[in-house]
Amino acid sequence: MAPTQQVKRRATNQGAAVKEALAAEDTFRSAQDVYATLRANGEKIGLSTVYRHLQIFVADGLADVIHKPDGESTYRLCGDASTTHHHHLVCRTCGKAVEIEGPAVETWADKVAAQNGFTDVNHTVEIFGLCAACAA
Amino acid sequence: MAPTQQVKRRATNQGAAVKEALAAEDTFRSAQDVYATLRANGEKIGLSTVYRHLQIFVADGLADVIHKPDGESTYRLCGDASTTHHHHLVCRTCGKAVEIEGPAVETWADKVAAQNGFTDVNHTVEIFGLCAACAA
DNA sequence: GTCTTATTGGGAATCGTTCCCATTATGGCA
DNA sequence: TGCCATAATGGGAACGATTCCCAATAAGAC
Numbered sequence: 001m002a003p004t005q006q007v008k009r010r011a012t013n014q015g016a017a018v019k020e021a022l023a024a025e026d027t028f029r030s031a032q033d034v035y036a037t038l039r040a041n042g043e044k045i046g047l048s049t050v051y052r053h054l055q056i057f058v059a060d061g062l063a064d065v066i067h068k069p070d071g072e073s074t075y076r077l078c079g080d081a082s083t084t085h086h087h088h089l090v091c092r093t094c095g096k097a098v099e100i101e102g103p104a105v106e107t108w109a110d111k112v113a114a115q116n117g118f119t120d121v122n123h124t125v126e127i128f129g130l131c132a133a134c135a136a
Numbered sequence: 137m138a139p140t141q142q143v144k145r146r147a148t149n150q151g152a153a154v155k156e157a158l159a160a161e162d163t164f165r166s167a168q169d170v171y172a173t174l175r176a177n178g179e180k181i182g183l184s185t186v187y188r189h190l191q192i193f194v195a196d197g198l199a200d201v202i203h204k205p206d207g208e209s210t211y212r213l214c215g216d217a218s219t220t221h222h223h224h225l226v227c228r229t230c231g232k233a234v235e236i237e238g239p240a241v242e243t244w245a246d247k248v249a250a251q252n253g254f255t256d257v258n259h260t261v262e263i264f265g266l267c268a269a270c271a272a
Numbered sequence: 273g274t275c276t277t278a279t280t281g282g283g284a285a286t287c288g289t290t291c292c293c294a295t296t297a298t299g300g301c302a
Numbered sequence: 303t304g305c306c307a308t309a310a311t312g313g314g315a316a317c318g319a320t321t322c323c324c325a326a327t328a329a330g331a332c
Contacts, residue, residue: 010278010329032319046281051320069260071207071288072319089252098252108238109263116225116234118265124205125261127245129254146298146309168288182312187289207319208288 009056014045018053019062019077027095028066028074028088066090066097066126091131100127145192150181154189155198155213163231164202164210164224202226202233202262227267236263 009015021034029037035050054075057063064078066088076097078086085106089098105125113121145151157170165173171186190211193199200214202224212233214222221242225234241261249257 008278012279012329014280030319044281048281048283048321049279052279067203067205067207069203071203071209073207089249089254091254092256100248102241102244102248104244105238105241105261108240112236112238113225113263113265117268118225118227118263119268119271120228121263121265123261123263125241125259127249127254127257127259129249129257132253132255135255144309148298148310150311166288180312184290184313185311188310 014049017043022077028076030074087125089127092128093134150185153179158213164212166210223261225263228264229270232267
C-alpha cells in the first residue's frame with residue numbers, strides 16, 4: 001500500500017481536541033465516547049465533527065479502527081503513518097490495547113490468499129480478552 | 137469452551153427456511169439479504185424471525201458470523217458444532233468464503249495474550265480479498 | 273483587514289438490529 | 303386424535319450508531 005498522500009488540511013481547534021482526547025488514553029474509544037468526553041470538558045464540538053476527524057485520522061494512518069463484535073467502531077492513535085503494520089490485543093471490558101506483531105501471521109495470510117487465487121488482500125487480526133486489571 | 141448445550145427447540149417452517157437459504161450458498165450473507173431472498177421465494181417470514189434464527193445458529197455453533205468492515209453482520213453455515221475452529225478467506229465483493237485453518241495463529245494468539253496477562257481470550261482472524269472470479 | 277473556501281455543527285435521515293406483544297402453531301399428553 | 307401450555311412468529315415501533323445536508327463560521331493566503 002502506497003504511503004497515504006495527505007491532502008492539505010486546515011488546522012482547527014476541534015481537530016486538535018479530538019486528537020488530544022485520543023492521545024490521552026491508550027485504549028480504543030468509540031466516537032460517541034470521545035464526543036461525550038470532549039463535551040464534558042466543556043469543549044465546543046459537534047458529533048459530526050468528531051466522526052469526521054476520526055475518519056480523517058484513519059485515512060491518514062494516524063489511527064487504527066477496531067470494529068467491536070457488537071458493531072461499534074473504536075479508534076486509537078497508533079504512532080504515525082510510518083509505523084509498522086501491527087495488530088492489537090484488546091481488553092473486552094476496558095478497551096485497553098496492547099500493540100502486537102506477528103510476522104508469521106502476515107506471511108501466512110498472504111500465502112493462504114494466494115493459494116486460493118485471492119488478490120488485493122488485507123486481513124483483520126484482533127485478539128480480545130480480559131486484561132489483568134479487569135479480570136480482578 | 138464447553139460444547140454448547142443446546143436447549144430444546146421447536147421445529148418450525150421458518151427455521152428450516154432460514155437454514156436452507158444459508159445452506160444454498162457458500163457465501164456469508166447478511167440477515168437482510170437472507171430475508172429478501174426468502175420473501176422473493178414467496179416464503180412467509182418476518183425479518184425478526186430471520187434475525188432470531190441466525191442468532192440461534194450462531195449460538196448453537198451451526199453458523200459463523202463475520203462483521204464486515206462496514207458494520208454489517210454476515211452469516212454462513214459451517215458444518216456442525218463439532219467442526220474444528222477455523223477462520224475464513226472472504227471475497228470482499230461476492231462474499232464467497234473459503235474455510236482456512238492456521239494452527240500457528242491459534243497458538244500465537246494464546247501465547248501473546250498470556251504474556252500480557254490477558255485471560256478469557258478469543259480472537260478474530262479474517263482475510264479479505266478479491267476472489268479470482270471477482271477480480272476479472 | 274479582506275476574501276475565498278474548508279470546516280463546523282445541529283438536526284434530519286438512514287440503516288442495521290432489537291424489542292414488544294398480540295396472534296399463531298408445535299409437540300406432549302390424555 | 304383432540305386439547306392445552308407455551309414456544310415461535312411477525313409487524314411495527316424503538317434504538318443506537320453513523321451519515322447527510324446546508325447555512326453559519328473561521329482559517330489562512332494575499
